[in-house]
Amino acid sequence: MKITAKLFLTFLAVISCVILANVALARWSFQQGFLDFINELERERLTVLGQDLEREYDRNDASWEGLTFNRLSGRATLPIHPRRGVRGERHPPPLAGRKPAHETTPPTALYDADGNWLMGHVPEQANAGSVVVPVFYNEAKVGELRSWPEAPGAFSSASEFSRKQLMASLFIALLSLALAGIISWFVARRLLKPVKSVLHAVGELSKGDYETSLPDTRRDELGELMLNISELGRILRADRTANQRWFANISHELRTPLTILKGEIETLQAGIRPFDQQQLKSFAHEIDLLNHLVDDLYQISLTDIGALRYQFEHLNLSELIESLVPSFTERAANDQLKFEYRGEPNLWAEVDPLRFKQLLLNLTANSCLYTDAPGTVRLTVRQDQSEVYLVLEDSAPGAELDNFEQLFAPLHRQDYSRQRHATGAGLGLSICRSIVDAHRGEISAAASELGGLKVSIRLNKRRVGRDEH
Numbered sequence: 001m002k003i004t005a006k007l008f009l010t011f012l013a014v015i016s017c018v019i020l021a022n023v024a025l026a027r028w029s030f031q032q033g034f035l036d037f038i039n040e041l042e043r044e045r046l047t048v049l050g051q052d053l054e055r056e057y058d059r060n061d062a063s064w065e066g067l068t069f070n071r072l073s074g075r076a077t078l079p080i081h082p083r084r085g086v087r088g089e090r091h092p093p094p095l096a097g098r099k100p101a102h103e104t105t106p107p108t109a110l111y112d113a114d115g116n117w118l119m120g121h122v123p124e125q126a127n128a129g130s131v132v133v134p135v136f137y138n139e140a141k142v143g144e145l146r147s148w149p150e151a152p153g154a155f156s157s158a159s160e161f162s163r164k165q166l167m168a169s170l171f172i173a174l175l176s177l178a179l180a181g182i183i184s185w186f187v188a189r190r191l192l193k194p195v196k197s198v199l200h201a202v203g204e205l206s207k208g209d210y211e212t213s214l215p216d217t218r219r220d221e222l223g224e225l226m227l228n229i230s231e232l233g234r235i236l237r238a239d240r241t242a243n244q245r246w247f248a249n250i251s252h253e254l255r256t257p258l259t260i261l262k263g264e265i266e267t268l269q270a271g272i273r274p275f276d277q278q279q280l281k282s283f284a285h286e287i288d289l290l291n292h293l294v295d296d297l298y299q300i301s302l303t304d305i306g307a308l309r310y311q312f313e314h315l316n317l318s319e320l321i322e323s324l325v326p327s328f329t330e331r332a333a334n335d336q337l338k339f340e341y342r343g344e345p346n347l348w349a350e351v352d353p354l355r356f357k358q359l360l361l362n363l364t365a366n367s368c369l370y371t372d373a374p375g376t377v378r379l380t381v382r383q384d385q386s387e388v389y390l391v392l393e394d395s396a397p398g399a400e401l402d403n404f405e406q407l408f409a410p411l412h413r414q415d416y417s418r419q420r421h422a423t424g425a426g427l428g429l430s431i432c433r434s435i436v437d438a439h440r441g442e443i444s445a446a447a448s449e450l451g452g453l454k455v456s457i458r459l460n461k462r463r464v465g466r467d468e469h
Contacts, residue, residue, distance in 0.1 A: 007192060011184035016177060023173045030165055038149050039131055042106065046133035046145045053110065053135050057142060064110075064118055064143065108147040110135075123148050194222045201229050210237040254293065257286040299431055310352040310438050314462075317356075317388065318347040321381060324357065328364050328379070336373035339364075343381040349388045349461045351439060359435045360390075363455055366429060367394040371452055378450065388459045396451035404445035407453075408433040429455075 060067045109120030135143040197214060204212040210233050214226040264282060267273045325341050332339035360379075367377045375395035382389050399407065408429050429445075432455075436443040441459040448454035 007188040008185050011188060012181050015180040015184065019173050019176050019180070023169050026169055027166065031162070034162070042131045042147055042149045043133060045105065046108070046131060046147055049108070050133050050135045050145050053143070053145070054137055057135070057137055062137060062142075064112060067119075106147045106149045108145060110143055110145055112143045113141050118143070122146075194218065194226065198222070198225060198229060201226075201233070205229070205233060205236065210234075210240060250297070254290070257289045257293075261286050299434075310355060312350045312352050312439075314348060314350050315353055315356075316346065317349050317351065317381070318343055318345050320353060320356065321360065321379070324360055328360075328377075331364060332368055332377050335368045335371070337368055337371055338374070338376045340376060340378040341381075342378070344383060347381060347383050347388060349459055351459070355435045355438070359432050359457075362429070362432050363392045367392060367453070370397070371395055372397060375452070376450055383461070386461055388461060390457040390459070391454060393448035393450050393454035394452035395448075398447055398451060399445070399453050407445050408443070 056067060057064065107121040107123045109122045110118045112118055129148060131147050131149060133145045134141050135145060201212045201214055212233050213230045216223065216227055216230070218226065261283065264273070264279065268275050268279065273279060321341070321343060325339075328341075329339045364377065364379070371377060371394040377394045378392070380389075380391045380393075433443050436457055436459070439459050441457060443455065443457050446454050446456070
């Protein structure tokens with residue numbers, strides 16, 4: 001069963017229960033109200049009758065003795081009951097036989113102030129559903145009138161009126177149910193219309209069509225879902241483009257040293273160049289580039305699948321960095337650059353020494369690669385109570401980027417000023433980010449005051465409560 005039918009049936013079932021409950025409550029309320037209405041009419045009749053009895057009581061010298069009253073039962077004439085007025089008789093004899101057909105009012109009896117029956121008719125079930133109205137004389141209770149109205153169903157006119165009301169209620173309930181069914185069907189279709197759009201969009205995404213977009217006009221949960229799906233499509237498009245660019249760049253980076261090697265070998269085969277030490281150095285240089293690129297790609301792939309292992313130790317970073325400063329200085333000097341180190345002593349933190357060295361080597365190599373000579377590469381290290389801060393910055397040229405986060409994307413290389421050399425696959429900073437993430441730190445890039453690029457790293461001194469890789 002489709003969700004539209006399920007939603008429609010749910011709406012219809014709920015509305016049907018509400019309508020049936022309303023009809024039942026309305027019927028019960030009608031019956032109760034009708035009974036109260038009859039009792040109220042009877043109370044008004046007894047009030048008028050009591051006023052007449054009060055006048056008769058006054059004329060009879062304030063006594064019920066010997067009083068006759070032929071209006072007590074509502075007949076035109078009422079013979080006096082042979083035992084009325086007998087003192088000490090609390091209950092009258094039962095009314096024998098059926099009530100005369102011409103009697104239109106319920107059985108009515110008069111009792112004195114002590115509850116002794118005086119006159120009138122009392123049904124066999126005298127204690128059920130009686131209406132009582134006291135009779136006063138000079139603000140003192142001298143008696144009371146009691147009557148026993150019959151149920152509304154005992155009268156044909158009342159029964160017919162009740163039946164008509166029931167039929168009208170059932171007709172209104174059926175009409176309301178039909179109208180509710182029509183409204184529920186349209187509401188279910190309208191509510192599920194965006195859901196169908198979402199299902200269609202998800203189906204297109206599963207087929208590889210990432211150009212699907214959904215309107216952003218809704219401001220409810222479905223609108224938020226549609227926005228998320230549109231954003232998912234955008235991310236998938238960007239990932240597909242990045243993957244395509246990734247494979248194209250990898251192919252280009254691998255092809256360049258291979259093409260150079262092939263060309264040099266062909267010149268040797270043709271006898272154009274002699275095979276000497278200089279040629280071997282050229283071969284070794286291109287092979288080193290290939291080996292470096294393959295190693296970087298391997299590390300990136302291990303990081304992506306979570307297979308790159310880390311061994312964290314509590315080390316003196318000051319000593320570790322100072323041991324690398326000579327190699328950094330030599331590398332910078334080879335590119336006619338000046339390397340500066342500004343660090344604090346006794347700087348301790350939990351790091352993987354091998355990966356931390358790789359982090360510093362990649363950052364320094366990247367700065368030396370993209371800094372014009374004569375220039376400066378500066379490494380600054382400081383600490384506070386809980387964190388370590390490393391800042392590597394270089395001189396011109398700078399990175400012309402609106403978003404410096406692009407520098408950490410795999411195979412990203414600048415198209416403008418910082419693309420001075422053809423070497424470098426653009427994986428160094430991506431690997432640096434992976435290493436920093438594994439240390440639960442943060443890495444960011446910004447423009448440097450020296451005119452080039454500034455890379456900032458923040459590491460926690462301790463990795464308490466965190467799993468090691």
